[in-house]
Amino acid sequence: MSVRKRKWTTSKGVHKEAWLVDYVDQHGERRAKTFDKKKDADAYALRAGSEVRDGLHVVDSTSKTVNDVGLIWLTRAQNELEHGTYLQYKQHLNLHIKPFIGNDKLSRMNMPNIRKFLDALAGGNESLPEDDLRRAPRSPAMVKAVRTSLSSIFSEAKEDGYMAQNPLQGMRSKRKKGEKRRKQKLQYGVDIPTLDEINKLIAAATGRFRPLLITAVFTGLRASELRGLRWADVDLAKSRLNVTQRADNFHVIGMPKSETSQRTIPLYPPFVVNVLKEWKLQCPKGEKKLDLVFPNTIGNIEAHGNIIRSGLIPTMLAAGVTVDTGEKDENGKPILAPKYTGLHAFRHWFASWCLNREKDGGRGLLPMRVQKLLGHSTIGLTMDTYGHLFEHKEDDGELDTVMRSFPALVVSAT
Template sequence: MKGHIYKRGKTYTYVIDVGRDPETGQRKQKSKGGFQKKKEAEQALRKALDVLEKEDFHSPSKENFSTFMQKWLNTHYRFRVSETTTSISTYTINKHLLNNNPFLNKQISKITTRDIDNFYGYKLNEGLSTSTVRKLHNLLNKALGQAQKWNMIISNPVASADPPSIKKAEFLIWNSADINKFLITIRNERLYILFFLAIHTGMRKGELLALKWSDINLAKRIINVRRSLSNIPGKGYLHKELKTKKSKRNIIISKDVAETLLQHRKEQEKIINEFGNAYVDNDLVICTTEGKEQDLRNVTRVTKRLIQEAGVPKIRFHDLRHTHASILLSEGIDVVEVSSRLGHTNPRTTLETYAHLVPNKNNNAADRFSKALSKDLFNG
């Protein structure tokens, strides 16, 4: 791309040759005049050339957002994350980014930061949580960030957007009376062991449903947590290895829990003998009567039904994990130990989540501090 300067009367003008029109073949030029000095025209020419070269290099795409997102998801993103993450992200993208999105059919090169910020407000007004909107922000940032790397857009509008801060939702927990009432009520339910272990170990639903007898040492009273169950649409159940060293953990169980597991195993063996070859033995601790994986969504439905029958406060299945952690902390168990039992990556996560439940052992901190200073002063 070339340009030159010429004098026109008493002022200077620059002209840039930007090629030829692909349809007519005619020469295309850009010009600007009115500069009092030649030096001013030269400076303006250099800036104009820089801008045009940058635009030419990036070749802003005319592809609309909807088309780009589907291509990015299916030809790039899905090959860089796990199947579980792909499944969750696909659902989120289809529901929120490819539906009821003001810039759905807008060219990606014309989407602005203001469009993105307005979109966040739109979704918050729809009733989405700040956590969900933040997830949408992360997906948009990855997608349009890749578009920038592919030179489809000059800059990523999401990078300058202002997503909402995550407001942690309050969770409900049961006290010991609620727990005992619930467990007594559901004692004869097939999934009793699932709820019993959730309360006594703090394990996640997916971890419990992927638990195998080979993961349990009843003699030493240890549960080895190594994997989690997820359901991939169109593919079925996936036993996924846990990612971090912290999430892969050994949980010490009480004598009562070990005895309950042993009793459950005896009952399961009776079912295996009754079904014979019809039973699919996957070594699962918690499964269907045929030995297959227990459906995660069904657990949610069963939880609601059993809570209503027991007449205890309504909570989510995941709140049983919160209940377990809360009881431990209220009994004075160290935060680091509780964090390790829950499989948190960092004890800070545990402390931030349950800070209001940690017993305050520092009520006399101010007095002890003053006493320490006085002691040093006296010794001096």
Template sequence: MGVVNSRNGKLVLQFRYKGIRCREQTQLLNNKPNRNRLERLLKNIEAEILLDSFDYSKYFPNSSSIKRFIEISQRELASKQYFDSPNSPRFEEFAKTWLIEKQIEWSKGHLIVVEGTIDKYLNPIFGSKKISAINKAQILQFRTILAKVPGRNGGFLSPSRINHIMTPLRMILNEAADRYDFTSPWKHIKALKVPRSDVSPFSVDEVERVIAAAPDDYKCYFITRFFTGLRTGEIDGLMWKDIDFVNKTLSVNQSLVLGEVSGLKTFGSYRIVSLIDRVVDALLEHKARVGTHDQFVFTNEKGGHLSHQRVTRGVWYPTLNKAGLKKRNPYQTRHTYATLLLASGESPEWIANQMGHTTTTMLFRVYSRFVPNLTRKDGSAFEAFLLNGGQR
């Protein structure tokens, strides 16, 4: 909001225009009539600025600032003409082209997820806008809106979920900027800070309670999940041909996502997992009961592939409830496997290989804080190790 001040007994007008602080000296003496006159003038100026009809030269024809604002207006006009160019595609049109080009790079499941994000969140806001006209302020406003969108369990969208929605927007805008030679508005926009991973592993006693409470048809499934650390898609896509009962190993070669078998995301995810006797025995018993006419180890009641949503809602959560345990997602079986291996003293490098990690970095960053809760935490293990001459 502008003000009327005085300098050396003369009145001065101060206001902001196009984000710039303007200061215009007048020859009017500092008295009440002149102040009232300038305050009325200032109201007219601010109203015209608000209506985008303000002409600086009309009010201050001799001002040195006129040249500066003429240059700004010329840049704005050139920018507007560029944005209105018929060569600039709409966001929705470019997004369709971009998705088609990504089909060769992405799995069907990932493509469906990204396409769903674009249709649900991005197109309703940006779809009709020309891709080169989207600016940083609109992007940040969109992110603010997302933070108020209702999420699951009565809350709002998490920072992680918001970042996942913003990722395809960033990729689309940056790719369009590269192709149509304009500056991407995605500049100095950082991802939202995400809280530490939601890791809540089961204790050994809790694992046994879950297995005991599981339906007979799913006991082997749960035993395998808890004691191999397979991801959901990996265990759902596990085939009999991948299990070596002689050497007690299973090979992780594919994943089942949205009903489609596909390769794994990273090279390190392809691995051979060593099986403890309990898993081998459970798989042999399961094999004797269901036979090997199905290629998948675990199937639904009709012999078809598993749907992880149905297993989660219809089996997993009811089993936890029966066992008297708090609600945790099925991925915690993988976290449980990692923490139990660490607590048992297995080599971190071997554990990382079992989990499909290329290094031990993630292993220690995510899981190590849970190990003291599962083992001694008073230094006695270290003391015993030294007293035993460096032997376990």
């Protein structure tokens, strides 16, 4: 491995010079690469020498592009992941990665170039034509998701020997150390239904969606878990249900979202059991015998969109849990819209209900217990999402009770 200055004269008589890195790779092939600056040549020589010793060196001429390896990654992911997840990954590659760096060689993927890509992804470029995929800025959540997919592509390339290291590993975000990403905290009456609104919704719920909505409220199940719930997993005698499967957006039954999503949830309060007992007598069986608790009218997997359109939204409107759209109908009356547009609002309510104190209308459960009921992977996820909801100041009565429990404190205080 040598670094030396090279001088030459072009056919037009122009004198030029460059720094040449001359070396032999791990396959015994002689390689050479030139640089304008010595510091760049020295850095390349140091990195290439280490890669050659480890048998991982890849030269530019044989390096694959980001898109080449991305397609390999997608092919493997198609056989390993749920279809919905695979489609998300495909969109990441085709809509966000390929337009920016799809044709770039893997050998040129380093931290500075990746940082430029992520900045361009977040910032967009209004000077580009409207049909150019690089024009519109991506949201922080999308940039984070694309970064994760790009890291998976690089890891795939590393395992296949197309690049020496995954440059995204060890690359920090642009946030300062210890600084968390800011996000809007959940609010009662905005993201989470109030107790009064829940009571109105329960009273207004009718028909075949009534048991589904009530179960959603008092179990905190995800929409996919509700759609995939089987009667075999509901023990009405012991007032509990088990989450063992889910139905994705393509009506495919599969495992729950994660290992911690497989859990047992008590059916509480008791009237939830009574609602399910009544519903079981009417529940459509269907020809496929999927044994679903909340199927469509012919016993098959219910479409998520239909639950929202035919179940949640009409119930919201009937209960008066609405917001004014600011528009008026032909008679001059305000046009109202449902206040909550997804079943996840009930999951948020269930978590807050479990965490809140009994004197405030909640169940007063420990956060770790709520984590298990929700199927969260860590207690940190539960506390980060819902911890602020049950912060409270002890009133004078509570403080008096504490002091009476510890008479030694009273004596020492006097």
